[in-house]
Amino acid sequence: MRILGVEGTAWxxxxALFDSETDAVFIETDAYQPESGGIHPREAAEHMSDAIPRVIETTLNEAAGDIDADDRSSSSKRVSPVDAVAFSRGPGLGPCLRIVGTAARALSQSLDVPLVGVNHMVAHLEIGRQRSGFDSPVCLNASGANAHVLGYRNGRYRVLGETMDxxxxxxxxxxxxxxGWSHPGGPKVEQAAKDGEYIDLPYVVKGMDFSFSGIMSAAKQAVDDGHAVEDVCFSLQENIFxxxxxxxxxxxxxxxxxxLVLGGGVGNNARLREMLAEMCEQRGAEFYAPEPRFLSDNAGMIAVLGAEMLAAGDTIPVADSAVDSNFRPDQVSVTWRGREADAFRSDEAxxxxxxxxxxxxxxxxxxxxxxxxxYRHPTLDATLRKERTTLEARLTSDARRAGVPxxxxxxxxxxxxAIEFEHVGDADLRDEVTADRVRDVGRHLGTxxxxxxxxxxxxxxxxxxxxDRTYVIDFGLGYYSDDVEDYAMDLHVFSQSLAGTADDAAELQRAFESSYEEAGDDAVLDQLREIEGRGRYQ
Ligand SMILES: C[C@@H](O)[C@H](NC(=O)OP(=O)(O)OC[C@H]1O[C@@H](n2cnc3c(N)ncnc32)[C@H](O)[C@@H]1O)C(=O)O
Ligand SMILES: Nc1ncnc2c1ncn2[C@@H]1O[C@H](COP(=O)(O)OP(=O)(O)OP(=O)(O)O)[C@@H](O)[C@H]1O
Ligand SMILES: [Fe+2]
Known part of the structure; x- marks a missing residue:
């Protein structure tokens, strides 16, 4: 099977041409380079109209060159050089996506082969899974417009955590x-960081979600205040990664x-890969990062996933093939993988x-x-361990006084x-989840x-x-706040973890929300809806 992939979500x-028999991938890319500033959507779209026909032609010539001359002459019918056309449907910049979509549709019609609509973010993680041969990895996508950690469960990639901005x-x-550095900045920060020393910058993790706005403002301010730019670059990398x-x-x-597999353009960064490899080694996990040509945006990953989808019969009629600039990875119904639901190790060790x-x-x-x-810088590591231990001890006791087990x-x-605690409960909720227990959680978070x-x-x-009880443990990331957004984030983290670990997550989520509604504040649930609807592709 030979698949032509087309990519053009932003730059x-x-x-690309993927041959599933030989596993070979040919990729032809023409990158848009803004003259100043960041990516301008209109200029990027102009680049697509200009460059997409060219890269497609080069790739089709490559495909045609591979077809045996006998094949062509022995049949009076025209032989298509490829078996399907796969294209990025989103997420990405609308004007760019539309140009690529139009080109892909026209090509599938003129070659008379099926069209496959690929989610760009799922392609970023599937290329790692395909090339590593891993069975069911957690996937970290570190790209330009996105950052999220995903796990497969019940026919979908579940977003376990992601950037909040x-x-x-x-x-x-x-x-x-x-x-004042030219686009793209990532490689320049990596270079400058080599001569830097650590300065203190914000570090924000909420469950498996995270936010960059605070650290970015602080980094700009640090440069304006006269800190050496190499030190800021070094510390940015240390904290963000x-x-x-x-x-x-x-x-x-x-x-x-x-x-664990890594995907996305930021995956080119050696310090990020080093940290991930070290973390995995220390917990006895395996780590895989695809080769650089598959990390930054490329049509190779689109063609490889396109082949999987084609084999599963997951093609799309031209009439239904509209692009979607907000296409989320968890919207994709995964047709090319089994529906295995992993059992958890539930025995208590x-x-x-x-x-x-x-x-x-x-x-x-x-x-x-x-x-x-x-893997963490020693100064950051010491601060986090001390702060979290102090807060965990204090909040665990305060919560108890407020009536939460x-x-x-x-x-x-x-x-x-280190903290010594009373042993509570017989199992983690993950392993024994029921609607009643989830209702307890709603009540406890409300309190x-x-x-x-x-x-x-x-x-x-x-x-x-x-x-007869549901206990709340591990307050290490806790804090005091009267902000509705912070409360709603707690609900969001719980809901993502249900989706990632429970089979009937939607039903459990309803039970959870109805009991939170009784014990908590409606404004928090409204804010949760706001968080869930937030467009994050900025
Ligand atoms: C929707 C789609 O258009 C978008 N694609 C995208 O953002 O391009 P990607 O190739 O995955 O990532 C580009 C980003 O990757 C960063 N980058 C590239 N090399 C880097 C390096 N060595 N260190 C840090 N960042 C790097 C660049 O600065 C740029 O922000 C996405 O996947 O989010
Ligand atoms: N007080 C306790 N009583 C019984 N079991 C406990 C208690 N505290 C922790 N455990 C067990 O140890 C596991 C890990 O504890 P905890 O979540 O506090 O550590 P952690 O490293 O912060 O974990 P994570 O960051 O992955 O949530 C829990 O999931 C639970 O099974
Ligand atoms: Fe990308």
């Missing part, structure tokens, strides 16, 4: 525009997986390795220790970042919020069940 006018590459590019590595580790821990800490489990007491993470705190050792406490990480692994 890369690209066409800009994509990671765009955040870096905005900083480099501020210091540690945030991505931390959420990837949280996703591995929550979903019990031991494989003596030692549990969470994403952050090692927990020694005794019959009456447990000891949680935040051991150093060598939490473990008793017996002892805190700040020097070792916490009424008392000004944000949990910060209420996933199905941070809730423990016994026959």
């Amino acid at each position: 890369a006018a690209s066409a 800009t994509g990671v590459g765009n955040a870096i590019d905005k900083f480099t525009r501020h210091v 540690a945030m991505l590595t931390e959420v990837a580790e949280r996703a591995l821990s929550l979903t019990d997986r031991d494989e 003596d030692e549990v390795r969470g994403a952050e800490a090692t927990v020694d489990i005794g019959p009456e007491r447990v000891e949680k220790c935040r051991t150093p993470k060598s 939490t473990p008793v705190v017996y002892d805190v050792d700040l020097a070792e970042s 916490l919020h009424r008392n000004g406490i944000v949990h910060g990480d209420p996933t199905t692994r941070n809730l423990r069940c016994s026959a």
Whole structure:
């Protein structure tokens, strides 16, 4: 099977030929380079109209060259050089997507072959899965306009966590525009960081979600205040990539997986890859990053996923093939993978390795220790371990006083970042989830919020069940706040973790929300809807 892929969501006018028999991928890309500033949608679209026909022609010539001359002469019928045309339907810049969509439709009609509509973000992660041979990896997409961590469950890629504002590459590019460097900024930051030293910058992780707006403003300010730009670049990389590595580790821990793949243009960064590889090695997981030509936007990944979709019969009539600039990866019904729902290891062990800490489990007491993470800069690592240990001890006790079941705190050792807790529950909610327990969670979060406490990480692994109670544990990312947005983020984190770990997540989510509604504030649920509807492709 030979598939022609076409990509043009923003800057890369690209066409590719994938031959599923030989596994060979030919890619022809013509990149748009803005003369000044960032990507201008109109200029990018002009680049697409100009370059897409050219890259397609080069690729078709490559395909035609491969067809045996005998094949062509022995048949009076015209032989198409490819078996299907696959194109990026979104997400991306509307004007660019429309040009690429039109070209792909015209080509599928003139060659008389099926059309395959590919989600660009799913292509970024599938190329890693295909090339690594991994079975069911957690996927970290670190691209220009996006940043998210996904896991497959029940026929869809579930978004376990994502940026709450800009994509990671765009955040870096905005900083480099501020210091007057040309687009794209990522490689220049990587270069400058080699001579830098660490300065303190914000670090924001909420469950498996994260935000870049605070750190980007602080980085611009630091340069304006006279800090050496190399130091700011170094520290930006240290914090931003540690945030991505931390959420990837949280996703591995929550979903019990031991494989991670990386995708997207920021994946070219050696420091990001180093951190991810180190984190995986330390938790006994495998890590795979595709070769550079498959990381930055390219039509190769579109052709490879197009072949999988074609084999599954997942083609699209021209009439239904409109592009979608907000096409989310979790909207895609995954036709090319089995519907396997992974069972979790539900037996209770003596030692549990969470994403952050090692927990020694005794019959009456447990000891949680935040051991150093060598992938993080030592200054950042020491700050996070100390702050989180202090807050966890304080909030666990405050929550208890507010009437929420939490473990008793017996002892805190700040020097070792260790806490001794009462052993609570018989299993994690992830392994024993029921509608009644999820209702308990709604009530408990309502009580916490009424008392000004944000949990910060209420996933199905941070809730423990016994026959008659549901306990809330792991307040390490918690804080005090009276902001409705912070409360709504708690609900959002819980809802993403349900989607990533439960089979009947939609029904459980309804039970959760109705009990939160009784105990909490309607404005928080309204804000949750706002968060869910937020367009994140900036
Ligand atoms: C929707 C689609 O158009 C978009 N594509 C996209 O953003 O291009 P991509 O090739 O995945 O990523 C480009 C980004 O990747 C960054 N980048 C490239 N090399 C880098 C490096 N060595 N270090 C850090 N960032 C790097 C660039 O600065 C730029 O922001 C996306 O996937 O979000
Ligand atoms: N007080 C407790 N009683 C019983 N089990 C506990 C207790 N505290 C932790 N555990 C067990 O240890 C696991 C990891 O604990 P915890 O979530 O606090 O660590 P973590 O490293 O912060 O994890 P993550 O960041 O992945 O949520 C829990 O999912 C639970 O199974
Ligand atoms: Fe991309």
